[in-house]
Amino acid sequence: KAGVTQTPRYLIKTRGQQVTLSCSPISGHRSVSWYQQTPGQGLQFLFEYFSETQRNKGNFPGRFSGRQFSNSRSEMNVSTLELGDSALYLCASKTQGTNTEAFFGQGTRLTVV
């Protein structure tokens, strides 16, 4: 069974640009969550999609958005990039139910210069 695939692995963008990151979950998983990880803040929840609908949202500005397609693949978009957006962006494919478990991709390392 293939794991969670995130593309690209590394990305360098300049301030003001926008970026789109992609995540393909484990086959059969319908829930995809996105997290931002920085040394200072740790893993911060961005949002979760389930069956093409955003089900949960973290405390991030509207510049951060996402979507999910009918095949469960998800994308997140960050517009008007700021230096502080430099981080490791992680996608998690999740099981459902009371004991939900997250299976992470390798992440996309975004550097904003």
Place this chain on the structure above:
Amino acid sequence: TQLLEQSPQFLSIQEGENLTVYCNSSSVFSSLQWYRQEPGEGPVLLVTVVTGGEVKKLKRLTFQFGDARKDSSLHITAAQPGDTGLYLCAALPPGGYNKLIFGAGTRLAVHP
């Protein structure tokens, strides 16, 4: 304020030593997970504990869920350099509806 408080934040030990890291909360959880993350990679699920007082072993790693399901510990026996990494606990907050939250993590360095 973190819903899940992990301690210590950093731990630097020699190969062969034992260690325990903690994950504490004032909330009750239906389950709790432990993950390990290596630099530049995503976290990898190690274990899920569900029942209060539950103990699970994974080779040299022993995980315990508190009786009241508010806290958990991870004990590593005879640590090896390959155990180096960031250890994260995670849980669903009460009424969290699948919004898995993470502690800040314990960064472990095991030196040969």
